[in-house]
Each structure stands twice: as structure tokens, then as C-alpha cells.
Amino acid sequence: MSLERLNRHQRPIAKRIIVRGRLILDTPTCLGSGDADSPTDLALLRDSISDHALLTGSSIAGALRNYLREYEQGYGKEEKKTDRATSLFGGTRRNTSLFGGTRRNDDGEQSPLIVNDAISSKIPTVELRDGVEIEGTTGTAKKGQKYDLELLAAGTEFSLCFELLIEQKQDPREQQNYEDRLVKSLALALRGLELGEISIGMKKRRGFGRCKVKTWQVWEFDLTQNEKRSKWLLFEHWCTELSPEHETYSSIATALGLSLDEEEDKRDRFFLEATFKLASPLLIRSGQDSTGCAPDVVHLRSHRDGELKPVLSGTSLAGVLRHRAERIVNTLNQSEKMAQKIVNDVFGFVDENSKQAKASRLVVHESVIENTADLVQNRIAIDRFTGGAYHGALFSEQPIFGSDETRLTLELELRQPRKAEIGLLLLLLKDLWTSDLPVGGESSIGRGRLQGIEATMKRQIPGKATQTWKISQDGEHLQVSDANTLEAFVSNFVGR
Template sequence: MTMTQLFHQETEFQRNQRHIIKRIIIRGNLILDTPTCLGSGDSESPTDLSLLRDSVSNHALLTGASIAGAIRNYLREYQNSDESSLFGGLRTHEDGDQSPLIINDAISSEIIQPELRDGVKINSVTRTADPKKKYDLELLQAGAEFPLCFELLIEKESDESSLIKGLAIALQGLKQGEISLGIKKHRGFGRCHIKEWQVWQFDLTDYQQRLDWLRFEHWQLFPDYPTHELIAQALNVSLDEKDDQREFCKIDTTFTLASPLLIRSGQASSDKAPDVVHLKSRRNGELKPVLSGTSLAGVLRHRAERIINTIGKNVSIIEDIFGSDLSKNKISEAKASRLIVHESVIENTTDLVQNRIAIDRFTGGTLYGALFNEQPIFSKKDTKKDTHFKLNLELRNPENHEIGLLLLLLKDLWTGDLPVGGTSSIGRGRLQGKDVTITLQKKGEKTTFTIVQSSPQENLVINDADSLEKFVSALNKEVNK
């Protein structure tokens, strides 16, 4: 026997071969519910952040790594543990196992139809735009679809039931729209869902099923194959609500417009468009006005700073909730926002153009060439359906004093004391609350609070006002420590 043969024989014995006895293939069609930014990192792009594209077909590319990171983080929060073997070992584990879950890259079903958004950082003191802080993004429009494919490998010595249950939990999060993709996920971008699933299971200990798996056309679609609405039933596992170890405070409220609203859109629809138009986004093939998560989050943060500075000195609570500002902190000290602010579609509105002109403060006369027009959205009274929109906030791992701060912010929005959008100094951006449901989940227990106000002239109807008052009292104690 030669030295080469001995080397190969020794290497073969040292390998840790995986003895795979079963393969499960799962497919689903991912549908985007809100605009999504899957950044390419191209520094030469005309926008600050361009979309990741397939170089051949010009379709959007959703990498398997992005999907894996999103569902892994969801499963970690759901189980309150990072010990799941579904994604293999951690980077800190020198002898970590390979992930048994294979997630393919996905290419959008249609050519990219981009939506451009721009934003700017607002100074919390002057309430004006900071210089050189403007940015623009290229987003995928809501409604874009991606065919996803997952493949789970079951080894002989592995805990099959645990792996399948973990996968069912993660895919259930995708089905219910609880997992977002791309950047700025905590500001309303990247929300998505999956309607139904297709599942194939191959027992590799059976000769015929081994052949079936080898002949399986992974790149083909099977529109006539049976589908399942619930992934847990398709995988024959049972999921218990008690397994959900997440802690959160969700605020789901309905607002109407008490005054015109104008959130500036950086992209004019045509050359004849007004100088400033309200931000709109495409939903189900139709352009609809929206209240963006970035705009609302900025307004909430500035008002939260004002509240904390008024009642105490402990301002660290702001960064704990809204995340840290990289311009003031080192990267090692950066904190991600724990507050998720979703984007809201405003239903049943009307657009009106208003002409304005700048006034010379010295002479009191009009400035030459300073005529401009704006197109805010207005509330529209309808016998069937009035103007309304849903506003959704979610705070992860909340403390009682943090919930108290959110309640104060909600009160300011509800009463119109906290305007949103631009030109608030001339009366725009006031909201009026109609109803709210607050869901608090801590230590496996859920508590629900409701507030209803049928009209601005009527009193609030609160199901448990004393408990809500305790959260605000906790805030006062926290900031005055």
C-alpha cells in the first residue's frame, strides 16, 4: 500500500460522517406586506442603499443567510434560549455542529419595481434637519413574491421531534407575519407572510424513497401538489402557546385625522406635481397614503426625551427603548431599538393642493419667487367609512416604567398634542384616537387593556385604569432614582 493510499485511508476514518436517515423539503411563497430593503452594499449606486439584484435576470435576490438570521433570532426569542440545534453551533463553539437546515437563496417572481424613499435626521432641540444627514433608500414594493425552499436533514442520532418542532415554530412565525426581513425592520419595513405550505418527506432508509429524493426536481414548481395552511399540521407536531417565552407589550390602536397631514415624499409623481406631496406607497396595485414608521418613531423619540427631561434626570431610558445614536456613541456601545413601529396605511382620504408664499419678516411683504404649493391629505367624511388608520407599536422585553412612557406618548398622540409629519407649526399632523388594545405578555401570562372613545366629546372607557396608572407611576420613580 502506497503512502497516498494510507493518507486517504487515515483521513477517511477521521471524518465525522453524517448518517442522514430522513429529509424534509418545505416550500412556501413569501409575500411582502410592506416595502422592503434588501441592501446590496454597492457604494457606487446612485442611492445610498440599493437593492440586491440577480445579475442575469434583474430580479430581486433574497439570500438564504438573511432568511436564516431572521428566523433564528425569532426562534431564540420564542424559546428564550440559544441552545436550539436547528441552526448548528454558535461561532463561539469551537466544535460546533453543522446546521441540519438548508435554506436556499430566493429570486423574486417578477422584475424589480423599486420604490424610492428618503429621510433625514431631525435635531431634537431645534426640530430642524441636521446638515448632511439626508439619505435615500431603494425598496421593493409591497406585494413582491419570493418562492422559498427549506430542507431539513434528520440524522440517525439527532432528536427528530425537537428539530421538527423548532422548524415548525420558526415557519409559523413567517406564516403569521411576525418575522420581518431586510434593514429597518423595527421601523415598518420588511413585513411579510406566507399563505400556505407544501411539504415532502423522504425516508432515506427506504430504497424507493431514496430514489424519489434523488429524482426530486428542486428547481421546479409543483402547483398541483397539495398545500397546507398550518405548518404544524403538515409536519404532524403540536404547538402549545405556553412554549412562547417572549415578553412584549403590543399597542394596537385606531386613529383618525383631526387635521391635514403632510409627510414629505422625496419623489414627485410627474413634472406637474406640486412642490411637496404626501408620501404614498403601493398596496395591491394602488398608491395609498402612509404614515411611515421612520417618521412616527422620530416624533415619539423627541417627545419621550422632552418628557424625561421634564420629570427627571435619568435619560438612559431613551436609548434603552429607541436605540443609541451612533454619532454620539462608539460602535461597541451601540444598542438596537427594542421598540417596533409599523408603517400604517391611511384609508379613505382626499388630496387637496394648497398654495403658499413666503413672507419677508422685515418688510411684511411677499418674497419674490417664493410661491410654492403643497398637497397634504385630508380626512374625508363618508356615510359608510370615515378616514382611519391602524397604528401598531411593539416593545420587546418591556419594563413597567417603559410601558408607562409609551402610555404617555400614546396620550399625546390621542389628544392631538403630539403632531406628526411636516408643517405642524401651521396646524397639520394632529391625530384623534378612537380605540386601543394593549396586550402585555410577561412570564407566559397575557394581560389585555382596552381604551375606547366613540367621539372627541365623549369620555374614555377604560377596562382597568388603575393598572395603567401604576405603569406611569413606575416611570416617575425610575427617572428620579
């Protein structure tokens, strides 16, 4: 082998920064292992030694890299081969400088950030969720499209550990600029975890994988100094837990001694947060009898704060919204092709024939339903020919019932919104608000209807002040702030 091929680029390291944090899951999370022999369609990824849940460093790095790219460039921007980290004063992409070159760039720089695998603090509580694809025209389940998932329960904790390697440059001014930009890029990426804006695992846009880091610790080692170099060599690198003897911070910017602003945020987003109460019983079937009770069908529950609470899943709500959106665009005499395009642009699609796919731009979060009551109802199937009861067809169900104190908050986020798409979301909100659009199952017997209480909408446009609108129900009267602007969004959708 020639000496030229053996001549590799060596990185003289001037400083190392170690960051630790404690990640807590806010919603169930799907970290699939890809095990084809599992009894479920998608089994949980576990550590082979301890049987604890495993969150790989590559998954963490990918989520951080994607967040940093969207934060700096906006949604829908792909990484280019020319996005290199060679320029230190200006056009450097933060995601490239922090995480290295793209896979398509054979000459790309190596990542200066080391991301460790994270193992859950204890053997996790596991939830099983069933899913099924619904045929839009018939409203029934597609044959062979039922699946089940193994999920980590909310509240599961992971210990995160990062190590940033800062190279030694020849020019002192260049060194300071390079170090400041690299550390700030790391702070921006980790702040996404701190604010809960980064989700992990599968089905992130349907409410799964929401997480947050509340505690940080930082160690800084200047390797040009003998004392600091010795401390780094004696540091407990094998441990990723927070140290009880080291200072903790709630803000990563404070921990790194930085001041972060929002000027670089290029994400264009529309938020909708609406609070409802139950106008009728609600039943979303759980995949298994999670409560250990006798009823054949029990409403879906999820672990929150150490107890099982009823939830409205993001997958169920997204399916309901998509089906109603199709009805709305078809009612407005849109051509079938145009109507399908509008819905696909917002909710995403997968075409098995053409092998094309597009991710949803609408993020639908999972919602906890507070202050509910459980009652068991017995039902029986009727023979339509005789009008009598089917033999052996007696079954029991346990939906949830609401009261005046029952509250359910729906959270939606539309990325890269167009005015017409915001108008479509407002029409969907109107149908939910007036109990015209039921959620969950057995809507034909009056279940799943909501009644609106209040809603807040925000439009975040890069470089502009955030716009806010509010809607509230005051008895029989509806209070709307800046109704003309909201009506203009709907008119834009109707007139397209």
C-alpha cells in the same frame, strides 16, 4: 497531510424533508446590495442574471435562527459558545440544533437545514424613500445626515425552499426523539413566517420588511427505503416554485403533521394598537414625485394591493415619539443623563464617538391611512423684513385631508417592557389622542394632528395569561377598562 486530519465526521442521512412556501411582503422591504457606485445610498440587491430581487439564504436563515432563539429563550439573550446540539434529550437549544453551532464555536455542529436563495417571482416594483436624522434640541435636520433607500414594494413574492436532513442514529429511541425535536424546531421557526412575526431586511423595527407565508408544501423522503430514495433522486431540486400537482397547506404544523403549543414562548412583550382619525391635514414629504402631478411637495405614498396609498411611515412616527419622550422626561425634572438613558433604552442609540450602539426595543410599524382626500394648496415665502413676498418663492403642496370615515391605525410593540416604560408609552398615547402631539411635517401651521377613537393594549408575559386593556372615545367621554392598572404604570414612570 495526516490521516487523522482527513478523518471527518460523516453524516449518514436517514430522511430528507423538503418544504416550499410562498413569501409575500406586507410592507416595503430594504434588501441592500452594498453597491457603493449606486445612485442611491442603499441599492436593492438583485439577481445578476434575471434582474429580479434576490433574498439570500443566509438572510433567511439568520432571521429564522434569531426568531427561534428569542422564542425559546426570550429577548436580549445572546448565543453562547456552550450552546451545543450534542444533547438529544433535554438541554438542546432549538436554534443550535437546527442551524448548527455559533461562529465562536470552532467545534460546533453543522446545520442540518439547507436554506436556498429566494428570487422574486417577477421584476419588482421599486420605491424610493428619503430619510434624515433630526437634531433633538432644535427639531431641524442634521447637516449631512440625509439619505435615500431603494425598497421592494409591498406585494412582492418570493418562493422559499428548505431541505431538512435527518441523520441516522444507532438507538431507535434516540432516533425518534432526535427526529421529533428537529422537525418541531423547523415547524416553530417557519410558523414565525406564517404568523408574520419575522421581518427581513433593514430597519425591521421601523415598519420595513414585514412579510408572511400563506401557502406551504411538504415532501418527505425516507432514504432507508429504495422506492423513496429513488423518488428523492428524481425530484426536481432545481425548481423552488410551488407544485400545482402537490397538496398545499395554510399551516406548516398541519403540513408536517404536528401540534404546536405556546408553552415554550419566552418573549415578554407589550402591544399597543390605536385607531385615529385626522383632526387636520397631514403631510409627510415623499422623496420623489411618485404621482407624476405638478405640486412641489406630495404626501408619502406606498404600494398596497396594486395601488398607491397614503401612509404614515414608521421612521417618521418613531422620530416624533422619541422627541416627545425626551420632552416628557425632561419636564419631570429628571437629570439630563438619566433622561437620555431612559429614552436610549427604549428607542436605541448610536454613539459614533464611543462606537457603541443599541437596537431599539420599541417596534414601530408603518400605517396605511384609509379614506383620504387630496387637495393642492399654494403657498408663498414671506420676507420678514419687508413683509412682502419673496420673488420666485411660490410653491404648491398636496397634503391629505381627512373626513369622518378616515382611519389610521398605529401599531407599537415594546420588547422586555418595564412598568415605567409602559407608563411612558401611555403618556405618548395620551398626547397623540388629544391632538397635542402632531406627526409629519409643518406642524407649526397646524398639520399632522390626530384624534383618538379606540385603543387596545396587551401584555404578554411568559407563563402567564395575556392581560388586555381597552380605551374608547364615546363623544366627550373616555371609556377605560381597568384604569387603575394603567394609572399605576404612569405613576411608576413619574415616581422613578
